[in-house]
Amino acid sequence: MKKFLLLLFFIFCTNSVFASVSEVKWGVDGSRNLRFVFDLTEPADFDLNIENNNLTVTVQTPFEGEERSEKIKSDFADEMYIQAAGTKTILRVPFNRPVAKENLKTFTLKQDPVTKRPSRIVIDVLNKLPATVQTKNVAPKVTVGNLPSPVKRPPPVAAPEETTVVASTPVVSNSSNKIAQIPEIRRASVPTSKSSTPVVGSQPVRAIAPQQLAQKVTVSTPAQAPSAQETNKVVVGSSPTNKSDAQAKATQRGKEAVADILSKISSGIGSVIKKDNSQKTGDVKQSVGTEVAKVVNKAVEKTKLPDSVKTKATETVNKTVAKVTEKIPPIQVVSAGKQEKKSTPVVKSETKKETKKGEYHTKGGIKGKIITIDPGHGGSDPGAVSNKGTYEKTITLSMAKKLKSDLEKMGAIVYLTRNTDTDVSQPYADDEVELQARVDIAEQRGSDLFISLHINASVNKKASGISTYYYPKTGYDTKLAGCIHKQLTSNFGLTDMGVREANFYVTKRCSMPAVLMELGFITNSKEEKTISGNWFQDKAMGLVAKGIQDYFK
Amino acid sequence: MKNQKTFLWGIKVVVIFVMAMLLAGCSLFAPKEIEFTVYRMPADGSETLVAEKIQMKNNDKSLAENVIYHLINVKPISDLAYDDYLPTGTKLLGMEVKDGIAYVNFSKEVNKRTMGSYEATMFIGSIVNSLTELPDIKAVQILIEGEKKVMYCGVLDIEEPLVRNESLLKKPASN
Ligand SMILES: [Zn+2]
Numbered sequence: 001m002k003k004f005l006l007l008l009f010f011i012f013c014t015n016s017v018f019a020s021v022s023e024v025k026w027g028v029d030g031s032r033n034l035r036f037v038f039d040l041t042e043p044a045d046f047d048l049n050i051e052n053n054n055l056t057v058t059v060q061t062p063f064e065g066e067e068r069s070e071k072i073k074s075d076f077a078d079e080m081y082i083q084a085a086g087t088k089t090i091l092r093v094p095f096n097r098p099v100a101k102e103n104l105k106t107f108t109l110k111q112d113p114v115t116k117r118p119s120r121i122v123i124d125v126l127n128k129l130p131a132t133v134q135t136k137n138v139a140p141k142v143t144v145g146n147l148p149s150p151v152k153r154p155p156p157v158a159a160p161e162e163t164t165v166v167a168s169t170p171v172v173s174n175s176s177n178k179i180a181q182i183p184e185i186r187r188a189s190v191p192t193s194k195s196s197t198p199v200v201g202s203q204p205v206r207a208i209a210p211q212q213l214a215q216k217v218t219v220s221t222p223a224q225a226p227s228a229q230e231t232n233k234v235v236v237g238s239s240p241t242n243k244s245d246a247q248a249k250a251t252q253r254g255k256e257a258v259a260d261i262l263s264k265i266s267s268g269i270g271s272v273i274k275k276d277n278s279q280k281t282g283d284v285k286q287s288v289g290t291e292v293a294k295v296v297n298k299a300v301e302k303t304k305l306p307d308s309v310k311t312k313a314t315e316t317v318n319k320t321v322a323k324v325t326e327k328i329p330p331i332q333v334v335s336a337g338k339q340e341k342k343s344t345p346v347v348k349s350e351t352k353k354e355t356k357k358g359e360y361h362t363k364g365g366i367k368g369k370i371i372t373i374d375p376g377h378g379g380s381d382p383g384a385v386s387n388k389g390t391y392e393k394t395i396t397l398s399m400a401k402k403l404k405s406d407l408e409k410m411g412a413i414v415y416l417t418r419n420t421d422t423d424v425s426q427p428y429a430d431d432e433v434e435l436q437a438r439v440d441i442a443e444q445r446g447s448d449l450f451i452s453l454h455i456n457a458s459v460n461k462k463a464s465g466i467s468t469y470y471y472p473k474t475g476y477d478t479k480l481a482g483c484i485h486k487q488l489t490s491n492f493g494l495t496d497m498g499v500r501e502a503n504f505y506v507t508k509r510c511s512m513p514a515v516l517m518e519l520g521f522i523t524n525s526k527e528e529k530t531i532s533g534n535w536f537q538d539k540a541m542g543l544v545a546k547g548i549q550d551y552f553k
Numbered sequence: 554m555k556n557q558k559t560f561l562w563g564i565k566v567v568v569i570f571v572m573a574m575l576l577a578g579c580s581l582f583a584p585k586e587i588e589f590t591v592y593r594m595p596a597d598g599s600e601t602l603v604a605e606k607i608q609m610k611n612n613d614k615s616l617a618e619n620v621i622y623h624l625i626n627v628k629p630i631s632d633l634a635y636d637d638y639l640p641t642g643t644k645l646l647g648m649e650v651k652d653g654i655a656y657v658n659f660s661k662e663v664n665k666r667t668m669g670s671y672e673a674t675m676f677i678g679s680i681v682n683s684l685t686e687l688p689d690i691k692a693v694q695i696l697i698e699g700e701k702k703v704m705y706c707g708v709l710d711i712e713e714p715l716v717r718n719e720s721l722l723k724k725p726a727s728n
Contacts, residue, residue, distance in 0.1 A: 309557050431707040458671040460635070463598025469674075489725075497600045498725030501718050502674050505703070505710040518670065521598075 019044050019061040021089040022118065024082045026072050027380045027427025030418060032127045034074040035427045036091060040119040043108065048123065050101055055093040057123060063089035076125050099125060124426075360448040360512040362476050366552045367411035369449070372442040374506060375400035375416060376454035379423030381434070384457030386522040390532055392455040393421060399453050399519065399537050406545035417441045432505070439510045449480065449548065450514035452506050455531060457523045464524045465495030466540075469502040469516045476513035476551075484515060484547030491543055494520060494530070517544070587611050591623050592682040592722070593634035594675045602679055602721050603634040617650050617690060620683050621657060638676070640665035646699065653691040654714045655684045661698050664706060673706040678721040685717040692716045 019042035027035045036057070038046075044061040063084035070080050076099060081092040109120040301310060361369055375396040377383030383392025397418070404414045417424050417438040425437035442450040456467065466488055470481035481499045489496040497518075507514040519540060520531040530536045587609060592602035607623055614622065625645060629636050642662035649656045657680060681693045692714035695705065705711040 305560070309560065312557070312561055430704075432703045435704075454670065456671050458598060459637075460596070460598045460671075463671060465599075467600060496725045498723070499720065500600055500674070501720040502670075503677065503709045503711065503715055504670070505708065508710045521671075 020064045021059050021061055023065045024063075024080075024089070024091055025428070026070070026074075026080060028074050028422065029379065029426045030420075030422045030424060032075055033426070034072070034076045034125040034127075036080070036093070036123040036125075037428055038089070038091075038121040038123075040121065043110075043119045044121075046106075046121055048104065048106060050099065050104065053095045053098060055091075055095060055099070055104070055123075055125070057091040057121075059089040059091075059121060060087070061089060062087050074125075075127070095125075103127075122428075359446070360474075360476075361552075362448070362513070363552065365411075366407070366549045368413065369552055370413045370415070370445055370447045371407055371449045371451065371548065372415045372417065372445055372447040373400045373403055373407075374438045374442070374450065374452040375418055376452060378418050378421055380427040380429075381423065384455055384522045386528045387525070388528065390522060390528055392457070392522055395455050395519075395522075395531055395537075396453045397421065399541055402537055402541040403451070403453070403544055406541055407548065410545060410549055412548075415441065415445050415447070435505045436509065439506055442510050442512065442514075447510075447512050449551075450506065450510045450512055451544070451548070452504070452514065452516040454516060454518050456518035456521045458521060459523075461523055461525075464521050464527050465497035466492075466520060467497040467518045468499045469504055469507060469518070470499070470514070471503060471508040472501060473508065474511075474513050477507070477515070480513045480548075480551050481515045483551040484517070484544050487543040487547035487550065488540065492540070494527075585611055587616060587619065589616055589620055589623075590683065590686050591620055592679050592686075593624070593629050593631075594638065594672075594679050596633055596635040598671075599724075600671075600675065600721060601724050602675070602682060603629070603631060604722070605630055605634065615650065616687055617655050617684060618648055620687065621645060621648055621680070624679065624683055635675075638679075639663065646696075650690060653689060655690045655693045656696055657684070657693060658696040658699055663697060670706070670708045673709055675721070677705060677709060677711070677715065678718050681715045682717055682721060 019040065021038050021040055021044075023039040025037045025039070027037070029035065038057075038059055040059070040061065042061075044059055046057060046059040049056045049058070063082065065082070067084050068082055070082070072078060072080055072093075076095050076097060077093045078096060079094070081090075083090040083092070103126045105124040105126055107122050109117065109122065111117065111119045301314075375393070377391075377393035377396065379393075381393065383396070385391055397420075400416055404416060407414045423429060423434060424441070425434045429437075438452070439450075456463070466485075468481045468485040468488070470477040472478055478499075485496075485499045488494075502516070504516045507516050520527045520536075522528050522531070531540075589607050591605050591607060593605055595601055595603050607619075609619070612619070625639055639659075640662050642660070642665070644660040644662070646658040646660055647656075648658065677695070680695070684690045684693050694701065694714040695711045696702075701712055703710060703712045
């Protein structure tokens with residue numbers, strides 16, 4: 001208890017002493033909303049003020065970054081000023097058009113050690129007023145940690161018994177040209193009493209401690225199973241010191257019965273062991289117990305004892321088995337059998353249920369078909385970056401526009417998840433939120449297909465080529481991937497990495513057939529040059545369009 | 554009724570004795586040698602996992618634990634396999650098989666892959682395919698710091714148990 005209090009005290013101290021603003025960033029989303037993000041080492045209080053159309057945000061912790069003025073590309077303002085004022089950090093933004101308090105929305109995000117997201121204060125300047133403005137959110141004095149995070153989460157998909165939604169929300173997935181650097185978190189997550197916003201749906205799955213595990217898998221000899229007490233009692237019972245003849249006879253009969261039972265059991269053991277071996281793996285104590293009980297009870301049934309004794313004997317057997325089973329740790333039998341390749345995954349149909357049953361067309365030609373193209377990354381997320389500074393988000397957008405025009409020429413109705421260099425949800429949103437926003441667009445448009453375009457990257461500089469990924473959820477995903485990939489690889493000099501199944505979020509979570517294409521490696525200098533060029537992009541997208549046309553044939 | 558009591562005690566002892574024999578016997582029936590296959594990330598930057606057959610003395614670990622241990626801690630035999638398997642600092646926090654699902658619990662560093670989806674896809678494919686090679690494992694649930702997470706490296710969906718991915722075992726059709 002003392003230790004705990006000390007820990008609390010320590011947390012309290014470090015919290016107030018070392019909290020600081022490590023960076024202030026800005027971003028603009030697809031709806032032209034302007035966002036400011038304060039990265040904090042620890043949660044902190046802040047005030048928000050708007051006077052003479054100047055926004056002032058005062059965070060009650062020192063600023064560790066560089067004091068500066070920074071240009072902003074937004075309809076609201078052209079510049080922001082970040083100031084370190086002793087123990088405070090001040091952000092000033094002179095708006096060049098009227099902004100009402102209702103247009104400001106603030107929320108805070110908790111630190112997430114897993115995704116390396118620091119604590120955050122987020123201030124949104126909304127372009128249009130949301131349908132329901134919570135006045136609570138724009139109150140000038142806001143205590144961090146008390147506001148609900150407004151980040152919407154995607155609907156949980158087909159949960160097995162223990163569904164766990166990720167405990168936290170937004171992440172900065174990558175640094176962009178707008179941001180100097182993603183601040184490092186200095187300490188691992190320290191649970192503070194301040195940031196105790198309850199997270200809905202978080203139900204951690206049991207962490208398995210190594211020691212615990214060791215116990216679970218070690219085959220233990222249950223020498224401890226029969227307790228000393230029980231052994232003693234038997235000794236007493238089998239030494240007839242104070243008995244009448246009748247009693248002695250009865251005891252004798254009992255002994256015979258036990259001997260008889262033993263012999264019957266010995267023949268039963270064989271079957272028990274056989275069963276174990278056929279079972280090969282898993283906890284065997286349960287099955288051993290059941291088998292023993294069965295054999296012994298059968299043997300008891302065959303003796304000439306009175307029925308009442310038989311019933312009691314059966315009861316004792318069952319109770320003893322239960323007791324022994326309960327007392328000993330689980331026992332795993334290691335498989336010795338040959339491992340056969342399983343070609344049909346069994347769980348697939350059980351765990352994966354479609355949440356949305358969008359209707360999509362798969363036949364009758366490409367004309368009139370609705371296709372959503374998703375240019376990977378964008379806005380605050382540059383995607384993969386090459387040595388030369390080429391961004392994945394730039395290439396994917398350029399490719400997507402080409403593919404759109406090709407498909408439209410074939411008569412398809414085409415939507416892009418983004419038309420410009422922007423985030424689809426919001427700047428610095430959680431990957432999950434951002435990707436779900438892309439899936440949502442495809443769903444809302446009633447798309448027949450979803451095509452996500454990406455450029456690959458690897459630490460292995462040799463890696464090169466085109467991969468087409470699908471998630472086999474509809475029965476048409478595989479076909480779609482095959483059609484596109486065949487066109488691409490049979491008409492191209494680029495390395496064919498193959499058509500692969502993968503668990504990409506977007507292809508898995510959308511209801512219509514989908515593919516995610518990794519069109520070359522940005523980390524391979526030769527390929528980077530190729531994929532950046534118009535010639536490659538035109539040809540590749542022409543072939544993808546042809547593949548899609550083949551699919552609808 | 555004392556004799557009846559004696560009889561019941563006798564039965565009790567028999568049950569305990571037999572169960573003890575059988576359960577102790579289980580370890581005797583365990584094989585001396587174990588054999589399993591691990592699928593390694595390829596070194597050539599392709600997307601075909603490199604199979605490695607392992608034969609070794611039996612130990613107190615389960616087969617599934619041996620598989621994971623091998624993937625993480627033992628250098629690949631062949632140089633066709635990529636040997637920098639886990640992102641720096643990643644620890645295996647635990648592993649358990651329950652109802653046909655292997656729960657593999659990594660420390661948070663496992664998310665530290667800085668590069669594109671290639672490594673992420675191959676890493677997950679390697680773990681899932683190696684473990685589902687075992688007869689009693691149908692799917693693999695990746696846990697990070699003991700929790701189910703939706704995203705792995707910002708691209709893959711790991712919220713649910715992942716099933717075997719045969720497509721990562723084949724070479725591309727056109728090669
Ligand atoms: Zn990408």
